[in-house]
Every structure is written in structure tokens, then in C-alpha cells.
Amino acid sequence: MKAAAFDYIRPETLGAAITLLTRHGPDAKLIAGGQSLLPALNLRLSAPGLLIDIGRLAALRGITLADRTLHIGAGCTHAQVMTHPLIQRHAPLIARALADVAHPAIRARGTFGGSLANADPAAELPACALALDAVMHAQGPAGPRRIPAAEFFTALFETALAPDEVLTGVDIPIQGDTQWGFAELARRTGDYAMVGLAAVARPGTIRLGWFSVGQTAILAHRAAATLTEGGPLEAACTALADDLPAHDDPQASAAMRLHLARVLLRRVVGAWGGR
Amino acid sequence: MTSITLTVNGEPITATIPARLHLADFLRDHLGLTGTHLGCEHGVCGACTVRLDGAIVRGCLVLAVQADGCTVETIEGVSDSGEVADLQHAFAARNALQCGYCTPGMVLTAQDFLLHAPADADRAAIREHLSGNYCRCTGYEAIIDAVETTLNARRTP
Numbered sequence: 001m002k003a004a005a006f007d008y009i010r011p012e013t014l015g016a017a018i019t020l021l022t023r024h025g026p027d028a029k030l031i032a033g034g035q036s037l038l039p040a041l042n043l044r045l046s047a048p049g050l051l052i053d054i055g056r057l058a059a060l061r062g063i064t065l066a067d068r069t070l071h072i073g074a075g076c077t078h079a080q081v082m083t084h085p086l087i088q089r090h091a092p093l094i095a096r097a098l099a100d101v102a103h104p105a106i107r108a109r110g111t112f113g114g115s116l117a118n119a120d121p122a123a124e125l126p127a128c129a130l131a132l133d134a135v136m137h138a139q140g141p142a143g144p145r146r147i148p149a150a151e152f153f154t155a156l157f158e159t160a161l162a163p164d165e166v167l168t169g170v171d172i173p174i175q176g177d178t179q180w181g182f183a184e185l186a187r188r189t190g191d192y193a194m195v196g197l198a199a200v201a202r203p204g205t206i207r208l209g210w211f212s213v214g215q216t217a218i219l220a221h222r223a224a225a226t227l228t229e230g231g232p233l234e235a236a237c238t239a240l241a242d243d244l245p246a247h248d249d250p251q252a253s254a255a256m257r258l259h260l261a262r263v264l265l266r267r268v269v270g271a272w273g274g275r
Numbered sequence: 276m277t278s279i280t281l282t283v284n285g286e287p288i289t290a291t292i293p294a295r296l297h298l299a300d301f302l303r304d305h306l307g308l309t310g311t312h313l314g315c316e317h318g319v320c321g322a323c324t325v326r327l328d329g330a331i332v333r334g335c336l337v338l339a340v341q342a343d344g345c346t347v348e349t350i351e352g353v354s355d356s357g358e359v360a361d362l363q364h365a366f367a368a369r370n371a372l373q374c375g376y377c378t379p380g381m382v383l384t385a386q387d388f389l390l391h392a393p394a395d396a397d398r399a400a401i402r403e404h405l406s407g408n409y410c411r412c413t414g415y416e417a418i419i420d421a422v423e424t425t426l427n428a429r430r431t432p
Contacts, residue, residue: 003297104387
């Protein structure tokens, strides 16, 4: 199908984009890579009156490392993030997860921030942000503010961003002795997963970020606490039943999903050894 | 309506278009470059694959206005330049197409693989790179054969 008609503006600055977003309210939508928005427009699941293109804003670009914090500009494409030396060295979880995001032609356009702000519960990056304890940088008419990943994903395709705020970048704290793992199960390469896990172990804490398990990406607190306290892997697998919502959908029943989640937890944490 | 200027297959183009027009429709309906095919129009099938500033993209998931100032290459461009001549011959020789609908997208995606393939690339790597392009005729084996044939031939000095 073809998208319904809309107007299109490509502002030169982030400030101008925020002004436009404020002025046009819910009739406007931001577009960067457009790899989730354009399918929605073509299928007429969404029909905004105005698209504000922030895809070329220099303020949203760049990947930097300072003070043991990796900063990823929201406008970096998946392909740029995946192949960046700083990401491969300091956040290999993200590089690994992005390899499972769609296909090369999609990764050439889709953006890091776009995937997070879209908050698709089946997307890989929200679970990575939770597991890595990332901090979102948002900017609106009142100025910039920071939102912890744990407070960012509020509901199905909903985030803590205000309607007039733009996600400008993400901070990832770097811990030298991190263990990490990533696994997902999808019916075909590049499809959305039936269930997926992004796991990070840091001194004194383990975070298990799950996707395709419910309305949002979530952290499995009980299973993670079991592992953090040195408990056996099977005890963490048991605890998962209390962490994950009983989520049925056409891809998998709740029982099948819990089974698959336990398979992933055994694969990922089992590979760390010692349990 | 929005005015855009871009380069398509080496030729400068200026056009005035509606914002909702996607790049594949622009190439087909406004420039007559009908080698770019449309299958699903929501980014799943890969038939509309074109190169935008050197990277393969879904032509149905890029607005033509977003290509303003960019360089676009289509199957017509890479065919005329001879860039993919060996790959096209391998597709024919290995029966890697039947109806041909997916072939322009397949060839552009395969060429993207060949341009960036690591030294240890194998059939699994080819399959992974082509996994976003659907073919309903061949069962893929012949396509992988054709790409592997070209990979090996290009490696031979």
C-alpha cells in the first residue's frame, strides 16, 4: 500500500526540530531512519500530518568515550554502531545484538535512538539498554534531561519521553570486567524474536534484559538476584516463572515462551561457567 | 510538493514530488527505472533494494525526499556499468532465477556481500547476507551457488 499524504520538513538544528514538534503536537511525528515508521505509514497504521526529519542532524551523531562512559548518538545507524571500534571493544553486547536486527539493508538506515524511542517490545536494543543500565538523554523545550533505562520503557510502544522531547543519545557505563551474553530465538533470520535475552554481569550485580516477553522489554529481577547471590542456574530458571509475564501471542504460548526463555538463560549464563 | 536534487546512476536529477512518495515509486514512476521491483512495500521482501550513498537500502522504506542530495544506484546503473556482469552471468549459468522478480534486489544485495565479504566468507555468510531477500521460485540453493561461484572467481587472481 501507499502512505497517506503528509507534509515533510527537514529542520537544520535540533532546536528547530523541537520547536516544530511543540508547535504541531500529536499531528507531527519524528522520522530518522524510518525503518519502523515507513512500514506503519505504508500500511496506514499511522497517518501523521507532518513528518519532521531529524535523520541528518549532526547533534544526534557520533560515538564517544569519556569518563568510563560510552555515548552513542541517537541518530547513529545500526550499521555504524555495529562496526564502530569503541562499541566492539567496550559494548560488544550491542554489536552482537545488532547482528540480529533485521537485515543489512535495514541496518543501513535504522537508527539506534529510533529503535529505543519506538519501544517495540520485540526489539533487541531496549533489552540491551536495560541490561547495560544505560541512561537516555532527552531534549525538549525545557532543556535536556536524563532518564535511566529502567524508567524509560513504560508500556507497549510507550516511553517516558514527553510528546515534545527528542531522544538525543544514550550513555552506557563501561565496566572493565563485564561478562555478557546475548541470544534470541526467531523462526527466520532477521525476524522479530519469539523470545530474547541480553545479559550483563558486573561486579556485585547481574542484569537480565528480556525482549519479546510482554508489553515492554523487562529486567528479570528474581532470576538475576538468584545468580548474583551465587545460586545455581536451575534456581534462576525456576525464578524466571515469577519474573516473566504469562504472555500468549500467535508466535508462542506463555508456557512455550517460558520454556524457551529458560533455554536461553541456560545457554547464555551456562557459557559463563561456574554454575 | 517538495523539490529534490539527487544523482541517479550518475545522472543529475531534479524533481518536484509529493512527500509521501517512496524512493522505489519515484525511480519507477517518475524516472522509468522499472528494474527496481516492489513486492511487499513494508520492508520484508527485498525486491526494491537499491544503493543509497553506497549502502543497500529498501527502496520502499526511504522517502524520495529523504534521498535529496544523495547518490542512488539501481540495477540499471550497475548493469550498464558492467559492475555486476560476472554475477549476472553466474545467476544465468546456475539457474538462480526463474520468474526474475526478486533478481534485481538479489543481485544488488549479493554484490553488496561480495564487495564487503571477509576472506573466510562461506555459504553460511552468503545465506545470512541474503536472508532479507525473498525468492519464491528457486529455493535459494541456486542463488547461493551463483554468489559463491562469483566469490570464488573474484578471489582468483
